[in-house]
Amino acid sequence: MKDKIEILKKRRVALSDSKRTESQHEKGRLTARERILMLVDKESFVELDPYVQLRSHNFNLQEKKTDGDGVVTGYGRVNGRKVAIYAQDATAMGGSLGEMHAAKIAQVQDMAISCGCPIIGIIDSGGARIQEGVNSLDGYAEVFNRNVRSSGVVPQIAVIVGPSAGGACYSPALMDFIFMVKDLSYMFITGPQVIKLVTSEEIDFEGLGGAMVHNQKSGVAHFAMANEEGCFHFVKKLLRYLPSNNLEDPPRVPSEDPADRLCDRILDLVPADSTKSYEMKDVIEEIVDRDSFFGLQKFYARNVIIGLARLDGFPVGIVANQPKILAGCLDIDASDKIARFVTFCDAFNIPVVNLVDVPGYLPGVNQEHQGIIRHGAKILYAYAASTIPKISVVLRKSYGGAYIALSSKKMGYDQVIAWPTAELAVMGAEQAVDIVYGRELSEKKSKRLRARKIEEYREKFMNPYTAAQMGQVDMIIDPRETRKTLISSLSFLRTKRVPKVSRKHGSMPV
Amino acid sequence: MASDRTTKINIILKETKHTIRFVENGPQELLVGIDGATVPVDLDRMVSSQDIENRFEHDDEFEEEGSESKVISPIPGVVTSIFVKEGDEVQSGQPLCMILAMKMENEITSPRTGAIRQVGIQSGQSVMSGHILFEFV
Numbered sequence: 001m002k003d004k005i006e007i008l009k010k011r012r013v014a015l016s017d018s019k020r021t022e023s024q025h026e027k028g029r030l031t032a033r034e035r036i037l038m039l040v041d042k043e044s045f046v047e048l049d050p051y052v053q054l055r056s057h058n059f060n061l062q063e064k065k066t067d068g069d070g071v072v073t074g075y076g077r078v079n080g081r082k083v084a085i086y087a088q089d090a091t092a093m094g095g096s097l098g099e100m101h102a103a104k105i106a107q108v109q110d111m112a113i114s115c116g117c118p119i120i121g122i123i124d125s126g127g128a129r130i131q132e133g134v135n136s137l138d139g140y141a142e143v144f145n146r147n148v149r150s151s152g153v154v155p156q157i158a159v160i161v162g163p164s165a166g167g168a169c170y171s172p173a174l175m176d177f178i179f180m181v182k183d184l185s186y187m188f189i190t191g192p193q194v195i196k197l198v199t200s201e202e203i204d205f206e207g208l209g210g211a212m213v214h215n216q217k218s219g220v221a222h223f224a225m226a227n228e229e230g231c232f233h234f235v236k237k238l239l240r241y242l243p244s245n246n247l248e249d250p251p252r253v254p255s256e257d258p259a260d261r262l263c264d265r266i267l268d269l270v271p272a273d274s275t276k277s278y279e280m281k282d283v284i285e286e287i288v289d290r291d292s293f294f295g296l297q298k299f300y301a302r303n304v305i306i307g308l309a310r311l312d313g314f315p316v317g318i319v320a321n322q323p324k325i326l327a328g329c330l331d332i333d334a335s336d337k338i339a340r341f342v343t344f345c346d347a348f349n350i351p352v353v354n355l356v357d358v359p360g361y362l363p364g365v366n367q368e369h370q371g372i373i374r375h376g377a378k379i380l381y382a383y384a385a386s387t388i389p390k391i392s393v394v395l396r397k398s399y400g401g402a403y404i405a406l407s408s409k410k411m412g413y414d415q416v417i418a419w420p421t422a423e424l425a426v427m428g429a430e431q432a433v434d435i436v437y438g439r440e441l442s443e444k445k446s447k448r449l450r451a452r453k454i455e456e457y458r459e460k461f462m463n464p465y466t467a468a469q470m471g472q473v474d475m476i477i478d479p480r481e482t483r484k485t486l487i488s489s490l491s492f493l494r495t496k497r498v499p500k501v502s503r504k505h506g507s508m509p510v
Numbered sequence: 511m512a513s514d515r516t517t518k519i520n521i522i523l524k525e526t527k528h529t530i531r532f533v534e535n536g537p538q539e540l541l542v543g544i545d546g547a548t549v550p551v552d553l554d555r556m557v558s559s560q561d562i563e564n565r566f567e568h569d570d571e572f573e574e575e576g577s578e579s580k581v582i583s584p585i586p587g588v589v590t591s592i593f594v595k596e597g598d599e600v601q602s603g604q605p606l607c608m609i610l611a612m613k614m615e616n617e618i619t620s621p622r623t624g625a626i627r628q629v630g631i632q633s634g635q636s637v638m639s640g641h642i643l644f645e646f647v
Contacts, residue, residue: 041537041538041554042554077537078538079535079536079537079538079539080536080537080538081536233559233562233563234563236559237559237563253535253541253548253550254516254531254533254535254541254543254548255548256531256543256544256545256546256547256548257546257547257548258546261546274613274614275610275613275614275615276614276615277614277615277616277617289548290546290547290548291547291548291560323614324617326584326585326612326616327585327611327612327613327614327616328614329585329612359612359613359614360612362585362612363586363612364586364639366639397613428613
């Protein structure tokens with residue numbers, strides 16, 4: 001017995017090959033096991049399938065085989081809560097994905113679904129293992145299929161800490177959140193060499209698919225971090241807002257911030273003149289529990305802000321226009337950003353609060369030709385399809401199509417709350433008057449008449465009372481009472497139930 | 511939120527009474543609350559998780575300094591004021607002009623540090639998105 005235990009010990013030690021560990025450290029990177037240990041609670045990680053090896057003998061592949069086949073998989077706890085994890089090991093055949101490597105990932109994915117816990121994928125892989133041929137591609141298919149089946153069941157988080165090239169990109173893309181590290185992570189379907197060959201465009205790795213490209217331009221990633229360590233702290237932070245699965249409510253964290261605190265700073269933050277812009281993030285931070293706002297996709301489509309926060313300790317999703325950027329208009333990128341976030345919140349029982357100050361959808365030939373119609377439709381779809389408590393707070397402007405999307409009660413908002421400065425209208429006063437009285441104004445050419453008509457329109461629509469008369473605004477509040485009002489409304493709505501008509505699923509415009 | 515996981519300590523500082531609350535929030539996290547603020551503490555490391563997180567959140571670091579040779583209008587509108595003239599040295603983030611668009615004053619800031627070679631707009635002018643507002647030397 002004892003000698004057999006000795007053999008086991010030796011094989012265990014051999015799993016963390018010191019030479020391979022050193023080679024990774026020399027590159028300033030952590031090994032797969034070190035990465036996992038940074039994330040999970042002490043002594044909580046249980047590794048699965050460490051002795052799995054590749055089966056293919058093509059191109060003498062058996063000579064390169066290692067225990068674990070280039071991926072460490074298992075489960076552990078993060079602040080006591082269960083998580084399933086896999087981390088690719090770049091020191092074993094470049095972390096390339098083959099048949100058995102994929103089977104290991106698939107096993108922890110299945111466990112995450114059946115046990116109802118988040119899955120965290122730590123990606124550092126050169127892509128498909130070419131020597132295994134189509135088996136490695138089928139391996140990806142196995143993983144992607146489970147990504148889709150997990151979607152809306154358990155939170156899926158991808159941490160990219162190395163290359164993620166070709167097909168490998170699509171597993172993170174199918175997950176809920178992607179973390180990337182500056183100068184370390186790359187995601188692209190075809191690399192710089194192939195691009196140069198085909199289109200003669202010259203570009204380096206960072207410029208093609210680095211952290212900032214995907215956080216700023218493409219919208220693929222959600223977080224840009226300065227280093228690996230930061231990713232793991234932020235994954236923990238993110239998990240604090242999320243339930244473990246779709247059947248749970250998100251965890252409440254006891255709050256010291258009084259539920260009835262008045263938001264006095266709002267009066268200094270938001271200018272009464274609706275043509276003046278301001279920093280919406282400050283308004284959000286004044287309303288939610290102190291230090292609880294956690295922004296997502298901060299660098300992408302910055303004309304809208306999305307993020308998680310807490311109100312009286314309960315997690316909420318925040319969607320807000322940013323008047324400082326593009327006047328806070330909705331455009332193609334903002335539509336995608338909002339629609340995906342609202343869909344995520346809905347899947348995981350996180351109520352959504354809108355803070356609305358929006359002059360409309362962004363006009364422009366480019367926007368039209370790129371398909372603002374179908375992208376904008378996603379926002380409508382996401383909100384109308386969601387059954388979580390939804391509250392819209394109209395701060396100042398809410399015009400036109402953007403009004404419908406973000407603050408029309410008939411879109412499905414449980415409560416529409418307006419500040420006295422709110423303007424709920426089809427469009428701004430001047431444009432409206434030029435259209436409604438166009439003929440009259442051009443015949444009479446009277447500036448005074450135009451000014452009078454504008455004033456009339458303003459009086460009629462540029463306030464929250466007209467909409468309130470029709471029952472489209474439930475409450476008009478002192479802006480300082482926003483926090484208090486949201487907390488009491490959400491507390492009432494917490495038990496909201498929506499009966500659903502049976503259908504397979506809708507068809508979201510994509 | 512009083513529960514058996516909460517420990518309270520009352521202290522008097524400068525003649526004002528404060529209550530410090532310690533709440534066990536999972537095996538690895540302790541919440542320390544005082545006067546409306548809550549600080550999560552990582553029990554493995556015995557440091558504030560917020561401090562750790564703040565260390566990694568350097569938004570400014572990611573605001574990459576552009577290398578563009580020109581500033582273009584991001585939005586169609588009317589130029590209401592111009593703050594710089596040809597030959598001016600500007601800093602990254604410095605306001606260059608104001609464009610009234612979508613019923614809102616949009617401040618256009620410099621994407622980089624450099625000298626303005628040419629101003630491509632006049633006050634009161636209508637611009638389309640993509641219009642070249644300024645060119646750098």
